[in-house]
Amino acid sequence: MRGMTVQTIAPTHTPGQLSAARIAAFAGHYAEHCLIEVVAETGSTNADLLARAVMAPGRGGLQAPTLLAAETQTAGRGRAGRVWLTAPSAALTFSLAWPFAAPLHALVGLPLAVGVTIAETLADFGVDVQLKWPNDVLQSGRKLAGILIETATAADRQVWAVIGIGINLSVPEELQQQIGQRAASLPTAAAQDRNLLLASLLGALAQNMRQFESQGLPVFVERWNRLHAFAGQQVSILDQGKVLYEGRALGIDQIGRLMLQADGDANPIAIMAGDISLRVKEG
Numbered sequence: 001m002r003g004m005t006v007q008t009i010a011p012t013h014t015p016g017q018l019s020a021a022r023i024a025a026f027a028g029h030y031a032e033h034c035l036i037e038v039v040a041e042t043g044s045t046n047a048d049l050l051a052r053a054v055m056a057p058g059r060g061g062l063q064a065p066t067l068l069a070a071e072t073q074t075a076g077r078g079r080a081g082r083v084w085l086t087a088p089s090a091a092l093t094f095s096l097a098w099p100f101a102a103p104l105h106a107l108v109g110l111p112l113a114v115g116v117t118i119a120e121t122l123a124d125f126g127v128d129v130q131l132k133w134p135n136d137v138l139q140s141g142r143k144l145a146g147i148l149i150e151t152a153t154a155a156d157r158q159v160w161a162v163i164g165i166g167i168n169l170s171v172p173e174e175l176q177q178q179i180g181q182r183a184a185s186l187p188t189a190a191a192q193d194r195n196l197l198l199a200s201l202l203g204a205l206a207q208n209m210r211q212f213e214s215q216g217l218p219v220f221v222e223r224w225n226r227l228h229a230f231a232g233q234q235v236s237i238l239d240q241g242k243v244l245y246e247g248r249a250l251g252i253d254q255i256g257r258l259m260l261q262a263d264g265d266a267n268p269i270a271i272m273a274g275d276i277s278l279r280v281k282e283g
Contacts, residue, residue, distance in 0.1 A: 132230070
């Protein structure tokens, strides 16, 4: 939702509490035809929407794009089955189920488009972030947000992408120790009204998902590369702790592969997304 003017309105609910009505009011026509739901607690918003995606529409199944946000998520998941750890009310955790007419293979690269969407929306709130391939959002080199996209095909053959997003609002020291790495959190001003932030993200996602379906990943490639956290840096590509490749990170190509220029090789190596971690090479 580039160019959107971010405004605040007088609160009509408990300060800081998520409200479906308030999110809808902020989002306006940007999120037209999207259903918005808020729950106090759930295990995983992704799991909840995936379960509904495979149900028949008349039996509790999804009938329209649906946003599900949770005040507290007790069993959040990250990529490759990792656990997403957050303290109660310390993160903005939500999932968006979006129907695509395209086949599943056409959704390759969707996490990259979502990363661009998050980064550009946060920029509207004065928060500059960078993107780590394939699905992390960093602030000053520390993880601020994560993306998990899962898919389901309904009985009527409708393909659904469930886009799970978790953004750190605060990271207590105890949680930092559990995570085992330094994490970033949103500045207080940006996180002051989670309803406004979530509405802005929803509007931008709705707009960009339509663009992704009609034009694919190529329209996001240049935007992603401008936000690339490790552009031009020497990095190592690891899989389960084992170094697979080393070289200079160039950016992504038109289908979302990370291009790596290894020392002594004339042609870049194309790395496909998977259970792979990217770290800046030391030395």
